[in-house]
Amino acid sequence: TGDLSREIEILKLFDIAESTISAETLDENTTISRADFAQYMARMLNISAVGSETLYYNDVAPTYFAFDEITALTAGGYMSGVGDKLFRPNEKMQIEHAYKIFAKALGFGGIESRNICSKLGVLDNVTQTSGDFKLVNLLKMIYNTLYAECYETNGTDVTKSNETFMEVSRNAEYIKSGKVTCIGGMDINGADVDEDVVIIDSVRY
Numbered sequence: 001t002g003d004l005s006r007e008i009e010i011l012k013l014f015d016i017a018e019s020t021i022s023a024e025t026l027d028e029n030t031t032i033s034r035a036d037f038a039q040y041m042a043r044m045l046n047i048s049a050v051g052s053e054t055l056y057y058n059d060v061a062p063t064y065f066a067f068d069e070i071t072a073l074t075a076g077g078y079m080s081g082v083g084d085k086l087f088r089p090n091e092k093m094q095i096e097h098a099y100k101i102f103a104k105a106l107g108f109g110g111i112e113s114r115n116i117c118s119k120l121g122v123l124d125n126v127t128q129t130s131g132d133f134k135l136v137n138l139l140k141m142i143y144n145t146l147y148a149e150c151y152e153t154n155g156t157d158v159t160k161s162n163e164t165f166m167e168v169s170r171n172a173e174y175i176k177s178g179k180v181t182c183i184g185g186m187d188i189n190g191a192d193v194d195e196d197v198v199i200i201d202s203v204r205y
Helices: 006-012 034-045 067-075 099-105 114-119 137-145 165-177
Strands: 147-151 157-166 180-183 198-200
Touching: 006 147, 034 067, 034 099, 034 137, 099 114, 099 137, 137 165, 147 165, 157 165
Parallel strands: none
Antiparallel strands: 147 157, 180 198
16 A cells, blocks of 8 residues: 555644554555545535534434534535435445545536546545445545645636645635645745645644
């Protein structure tokens, strides 16, 4: 799987990956459930459904551990059930079903295509194209998405927004809280830095 230390530390700093995950102990064969996937994606997208009383699925009760995340992703059009008001949260997530969600996050709403993810760099260093979604590949895809450029559409044309997903979904929140001082060449203190550098709590990544 290669050394994922940098990627995992970045994901931890953005509260996407759990603090207990480390590159040294991560089993490359660990797979994730649909509920696990929903939790990771809600954190990546920075969305929440806390306090929602909407019940989309008969098998995801308000007391279920991933209820808020599954509800938020459903409300946002990122995930859906499998018919008969069922989500089947404990079933293994299939990587093929994840492509459209990552593409939508980057501005390609409704387009289900592995090719788009590939062109945007989301699949860089990912070691599978089908089957049960491995956690190591999910972490790679989330990390790649943070640095991918977002796109905008007016319903007809799709154009680059000139901002990365990290800038769109994280800048305001983290600069305001004092965690992030630089993302991809922009330094709020006015200094120039390399495009691929992130400075968080004075640490360069």
